[in-house]
Amino acid sequence: xxxxxxxxxxxxxxxxxxAFCDENRLQILELLHGGEKCACRLLEExxxxxxxxxxxxxxxxxxxxxxxxxxxxxxxxxxxxxGVRIAQDYLTGLTAADPTCESEPCxxx
Amino acid sequence: xxxxxxxxxxxxxxxxxxAFCDENRLQILELLHGGEKCACRLLEExxxxxxxxxxxxxxxxxxxxxxxxxxxxxxxxxxxxxGVRIAQDYLTGLTAADPTCESEPCxxx
DNA sequence: AAAACATATTGACTTTTTTGAATCTATTGC
DNA sequence: GCAATAGATTCAAAAAAGTCAATATGTTTT
Numbered sequence: 001x002x003x004x005x006x007x008x009x010x011x012x013x014x015x016x017x018x019a020f021c022d023e024n025r026l027q028i029l030e031l032l033h034g035g036e037k038c039a040c041r042l043l044e045e046x047x048x049x050x051x052x053x054x055x056x057x058x059x060x061x062x063x064x065x066x067x068x069x070x071x072x073x074x075x076x077x078x079x080x081x082x083g084v085r086i087a088q089d090y091l092t093g094l095t096a097a098d099p100t101c102e103s104e105p106c107x108x109x
Numbered sequence: 110x111x112x113x114x115x116x117x118x119x120x121x122x123x124x125x126x127x128a129f130c131d132e133n134r135l136q137i138l139e140l141l142h143g144g145e146k147c148a149c150r151l152l153e154e155x156x157x158x159x160x161x162x163x164x165x166x167x168x169x170x171x172x173x174x175x176x177x178x179x180x181x182x183x184x185x186x187x188x189x190x191x192g193v194r195i196a197q198d199y200l201t202g203l204t205a206a207d208p209t210c211e212s213e214p215c216x217x218x
Numbered sequence: 219a220a221a222a223c224a225t226a227t228t229g230a231c232t233t234t235t236t237t238g239a240a241t242c243t244a245t246t247g248c
Numbered sequence: 249g250c251a252a253t254a255g256a257t258t259c260a261a262a263a264a265a266g267t268c269a270a271t272a273t274g275t276t277t278t
Contacts, residue, residue, distance in 0.1 A: 010135040017129035020199075022266080026119040033207055038216040040224060049268050054226055056266090073224045073275040074216045081204045090129075091197050095190045098142055107147040107183045107254090131236085148255060158238045163256055165236090182245040182254045216224090 005089050016087050019063035024048060025056050029079065032066065036078035114198050125196050128172035133157060134165050138188065141175065145187035 008016070019025055024046070031042055043053050057077060060066035064083035069076045117125070128134055133155070140151055152162050166186060169175035173192035178185045 010132045010139070013135055014130050014132050017126050020126035021123050021130045023119045023123050024266085026122055029203060030119070033203060036215060038224085041215050043224095048266095050225075051227080051269080052267055058226085059265095070225095071216075075225065076215065079203055084200055084204050088197060088200050091193055091200070094138060094142060094188055095193050106145060106150050106185065107180075133236090149253090152255095159255070160239080160257080161237055167256085168235095179255095184255065 006086075008086070008090070013090055016063050016065070016083070016090070019060050019065040020087075022056070022059075024052075025060055028053075028056060028060065029065070032077060032079045036069075036076050038074045038076050040074070042077070115195075117195070117199070122199055125172050125174070125192070125199070128169050128174040129196075131165070131168075133161075134169055137162075137165060137169065137186075138174070141186060141188045145178075145185050147183045147185050149183070151186070 019029070027046060028042060031037060031045055039053060039057065042057075043050055046053065048056075057066070057068070057075075060077075061068055064086060065080060066077050066083070067080045069078075128138070136155060137151060140146060140154055148159075148162060148166065151166075152159055155162065157165075166175070166177070166184075169186075170177055173195060174189060175186050175192070176189045178187075
């Protein structure tokens, strides 16, 4: 089916949201918001070493929020709308009404 | 104004998303999805110690994703739709078109 | 083929996060 | 008041994450 939403395990969701819980990664996402950029460009706009950037790019790609494209000796990175959508779907599910919900009060005095 | 969206710093956004990058916290959110629960109920449905639960509840509350309500000797916790909305708005901004976007290609060969 | 360049990986170190035993605070019930 | 209960805090240890120098890999250029 087409608009089907997949449910990820807690472990998988934690990996997705790892993308957003480090300041440097948020800065990288900020830079990628302007469009696809290669690692060397990201590096010169940040104040971290090249191995550190590479490390964060790996986490961002593993989370699915960023995708990379190799072109010659360059790696171009961009935000993945599909990855972001998965994170959004999780958040939507958090506040959606749950049909299996028992509303019994907890620890009433 | 009413529908105004606030822009948080990277540091603040990182704190918000900390809520979602730990498996135990995701399990807590799963439990709170069924509705407000007190800490003692959460504790008996999880496999962690009481201080550890208290630690995670603090992080969840600091992130704004969960709010607590004290009633006698009990603490009742629930998911905050306003907090979740803030996280959602950040994600929406990630993929929204940027008017100040320069689309100049990066490292073309 | 050698030099230069872009990026990834390894290894060591530092910092942060997670964890639970022990303890403290606050509330309830006797 | 005293005992019991719920939850937070303190402290120390263990685990995980972030950092960068050095090095490795792969690509382009000369």
